[in-house]
Amino acid sequence: MAATVQSIGAFVIGGYAGPLAIILLTVLPAAIVAGVAGRLIRISFLLTLPIAISVVLVSVFTRAGTTVLFSVGPFDATAEGVNFAGQTLVRLFAISTSIGLFGLTTNPRAFVLDLERRGLSPRFAFVALATLEAVPAMVERATVIQAAQRARGLDTEGSLRARLRGILPLVGPVILSSLTEVEERSLALEVRAFGRPGRRHLLWTIPDSRTQFVVRLALVVVFVALVALRASGSIAGLP
Amino acid sequence: MLELRAATYRYAGYAKAVLHAIDLTIGDGEIVGLVGPNESGKSTLCLVASGLAPASVGGQLSGTLTIDGESMAGRRTHELAERVVVCFQNPNTQRSGVAATVFEEVAIGPMNLGLEVPEVLARTREAMALLRLEHLVERDPLRLSGGQSQLVAIASLLAMRPRHIILDEPTAQLDPAGTRLVGEALRTLAERGTSLLIAEHKTDLLDEVCSRIVALDAGRIVMDGSTRDVLTDDRLVTIGVEPPARERLRRSLVAAGVDIEPAVLAGLPA
Numbered sequence: 001m002a003a004t005v006q007s008i009g010a011f012v013i014g015g016y017a018g019p020l021a022i023i024l025l026t027v028l029p030a031a032i033v034a035g036v037a038g039r040l041i042r043i044s045f046l047l048t049l050p051i052a053i054s055v056v057l058v059s060v061f062t063r064a065g066t067t068v069l070f071s072v073g074p075f076d077a078t079a080e081g082v083n084f085a086g087q088t089l090v091r092l093f094a095i096s097t098s099i100g101l102f103g104l105t106t107n108p109r110a111f112v113l114d115l116e117r118r119g120l121s122p123r124f125a126f127v128a129l130a131t132l133e134a135v136p137a138m139v140e141r142a143t144v145i146q147a148a149q150r151a152r153g154l155d156t157e158g159s160l161r162a163r164l165r166g167i168l169p170l171v172g173p174v175i176l177s178s179l180t181e182v183e184e185r186s187l188a189l190e191v192r193a194f195g196r197p198g199r200r201h202l203l204w205t206i207p208d209s210r211t212q213f214v215v216r217l218a219l220v221v222v223f224v225a226l227v228a229l230r231a232s233g234s235i236a237g238l239p
Numbered sequence: 240m241l242e243l244r245a246a247t248y249r250y251a252g253y254a255k256a257v258l259h260a261i262d263l264t265i266g267d268g269e270i271v272g273l274v275g276p277n278e279s280g281k282s283t284l285c286l287v288a289s290g291l292a293p294a295s296v297g298g299q300l301s302g303t304l305t306i307d308g309e310s311m312a313g314r315r316t317h318e319l320a321e322r323v324v325v326c327f328q329n330p331n332t333q334r335s336g337v338a339a340t341v342f343e344e345v346a347i348g349p350m351n352l353g354l355e356v357p358e359v360l361a362r363t364r365e366a367m368a369l370l371r372l373e374h375l376v377e378r379d380p381l382r383l384s385g386g387q388s389q390l391v392a393i394a395s396l397l398a399m400r401p402r403h404i405i406l407d408e409p410t411a412q413l414d415p416a417g418t419r420l421v422g423e424a425l426r427t428l429a430e431r432g433t434s435l436l437i438a439e440h441k442t443d444l445l446d447e448v449c450s451r452i453v454a455l456d457a458g459r460i461v462m463d464g465s466t467r468d469v470l471t472d473d474r475l476v477t478i479g480v481e482p483p484a485r486e487r488l489r490r491s492l493v494a495a496g497v498d499i500e501p502a503v504l505a506g507l508p509a
Contacts, residue, residue, distance in 0.1 A: 109339055122351075129337035136381060137336065183296075184332040187286075190295050191324050192335070192395065193351035196317035200350045203343065203359060 002026070003102035005219045005226075010094035012230035016087060019094035027097045036104045043104070044096040052089055059085035108132050114206040122200055138174065145173045241265045241288060241323065241403045241434055246302035248287050253298075257283045258458045261302070265403070265434040270425060272445030272466065273438040275455035276479035281438040282328075284455065285407040288436055289325040290314060306403060321352065324396040328408035330388035333395070334380050341375040341383070341391055342367070348399040366398035369424045385412035393421060397428070404428065405436045410444055422448045446470055446483040454478065 006026055010019040031037040063085075065078025109129060116125040149169050155162055189195075246261040257280050265271050265288075275281050286292035290311045293300050304311040306322045327333055338344035346363040354362070367373055370390045375383065380391060389412045396404065406425075410418040418441065425435055425448050439445050445452060445466065452469035454462035456478040462469050469475065470482055471489075481487070492499050 109337075126335075126337055130335075134336065140381065181329075181332045184327055184329060185336075187291055187295055187325075188327060188333040188392075189335065190291065190316040191289070191320055191326075192348040192399065193317045193320040195315065196320070196351055196353065198353055200353055201356045201359065203346055203350065203356060 002030075002215075002219060003098045005223045006098035007095045008223060009226050010091045010098070012226050016090055019087075019090040022094045023090075023097055027094070027101055031097075031101050031104075034101070034105045036101070040097060040100050040104055044093060044100045047096045047100065048089070048092050051092060055088050055092070056085045059088065110204070110206055113202060113204050117202055117204075117206070126194070138178065141177065142170055142174050145177070146170055149173075240267060240305075240307060241436070242303075242305040243288055244303045244305070246287055246300060246304065248283060248292060248301075249299045250283075250292075251297040251299075256458065258287060261287070261460060263288070263453060263460070263463075265436055267402075267434055268429050268432045269451065270429045270435045270437065270449045272442075272449035272452040273436055273455060274440075274442060274445065274452060274469075274475070274480045275438075279455045279478075280458040281455055282407050283458075285325055285405045285436070285438055289323050289405050290319040291316065291325065294319060317351075320399070320401075322401060323403040323405065324348075324399055324401045325405040326393055326396050326407065326409050328411045330385060330392045330412060333392040334388065335395075338380055341372065341378045341380055344380045344391055345372075345394045345398050348395050352399060362398045362400060366394040369397060369427060370394045370420055386414055386417045389413055390417060390420065393424070397424070401433070403434045403436075405438075407438045408440065409437065410439065410441055418444055440481075442470055442481060442483040446485070454480065 006022050010022050013019060013022075027040075028037060031040045060077045060081040061072065061075040063078055063081030065076075065080030067079035068076045069079055069082065070077050109132065112120075112125050112128045112132075116122060146166075149166070154166060154169055157163065157166075241264070243261050243263040246258060246263075247256050248258040249256040261284065263271075263284075273281050273284065283292065286296055287300060288304065290304055290306075292298055294311075294314060295316050311319060311322075335344060335347050338347060342363060345366055346359050349359040349362045367376065370393060372387075372390055372394055375387060375391065380388070383391060389409065393406070393409055404425075410421055413421065422444055425437070429435060429448075437445065437449065449466045452462070452464065452466050453460055454469060454472075454475060461478060462472060462474060464472075471486055475482055482490075489499060
């Protein structure tokens with residue numbers, strides 16, 4: 001909820017102050033308390049970088065403006081373009097840090113199971129969880145297949161070229177073996193009444209205090225207020 | 240009681256049937272062993288007897304599957320799961336993939352049945368105790384050995400407390416101690432009235448736990464009788480099934496001209 005409100009807030013509030021306030025006053029303190037500030041900044045920076053490069057290039061050189069800072073060939077970099085790029089970047093960084101903080105501080109399993117407790121379909125919850133669990137399972141399978149390929153003389157170490165060459169004999173067996181197991185896996189799930197309609201009683205209880213409930217409620221109010229203020233024109237958007 | 244009558248089954252897209260006119264009855268509390276060479280149709284019979292073929296697998300079944308007096312024709316898979324469960328031989332494909340601990344893994348079946356939490360917990364604990372898996376409660380299901388995974392897979396089904404259990408090579412990944420554990424658990428279940436069908440290559444296990452053995456060859460039942468009669472029948476070797484160790488020993492002794500007193504090899508057919 002906090003990540004959603006922070007992201008929407010960063011999106012609807014124009015200028016530098018709003019998104020910076022979101023980063024400095026809400027995201028960073030929470031990240032410091034959770035002990036993930038360093039990782040959060042690093043991850044958010046890496047996530048934002050590709051988009052940031054294109055935003056800067058497109059905004060600085062193509063945005064119409066009266067103040068030309070410098071020219072590269074036929075393209076003029078304008079102060080208005082720099083301003084627009086700067087405001088977009090702080091917004092992007094605010095959004096990526098809030099989503100990153102959510103990712104770094106939330107156990108995906110607990111999140112999905114809590115959603116199921118709140119009404120999400122057990123099937124959807126299963127698909128979401130199985131997807132999360134599929135990655136380590138695939139990595140393990142790949143390790144086993146790689147060991148088998150090495151035992152048969154395949155060289156998967158050494159130069160970059162040798163390593164790349166070693167990937168090809170790995171990809172086919174990993175994908176094919178995963179596919180061939182699908183039927184038996186789905187049968188095994190059906191045997192355990194996975195297709196039974198209706199709700200199930202979960203074993204897990206996610207701690208949820210009254211304070212957390214009040215904070216969530218407050219965030220909903222903030223969310224509605226932000227959207228309303230922006231819709232009424234009380235908050236400025238991007239220039 | 241689980242009953243198959245004149246069951247002939249053909250997989251979708253195949254011209255020939257894999258099972259032919261199978262008549263098989265498994266009474267409450269009875270443990271029936273299923274033996275046969277590779278490709279004889281044991282796994283297919285497990286699927287048909289559990290109703291998964293054709294309900295989930297597809298294909299064409301003629302004949303009937305009746306469980307506790309009710310026809311299973313047209314039943315949905317979750318309805319079947321409330322009556323009969325089947326354990327496959329590969330433990331990796333039986334992991335739900337969504338549980339963080341072994342306890343959660345075992346609890347998924349009862350949870351899916353819509354049972355209340357105390358009942359889910361009780362069933363899960365009981366199933367784990369039956370296979371002595373308590374020490375694995377907090378372990379990650381992904382980080383288990385093949386044998387442990389297979390025991391967890393069996394426990395996951397036992398926790399559903401089905402009236403009928405079908406096991407397709409349940410001890411393929413197990414060491415002798417694990418195999419013994421499974422044997423003990425199956426006997427306990429049978430004493431409670433659960434009917435069991437076990438497809439196995441390990442005839443020693445069947446020798447210990449089964450009251451009846453059915454031998455399958457090329458999709459047909461070629462022998463159906465008491466454990467002692469079938470496992471000592473010479474035709475078993477002919478179709479490619481190895482008799483249990485004590486029967487092989489008896490034959491070796493007879494071949495060597497040793498006069499065996501039945502009392503010497505307790506329980507061994509004279």
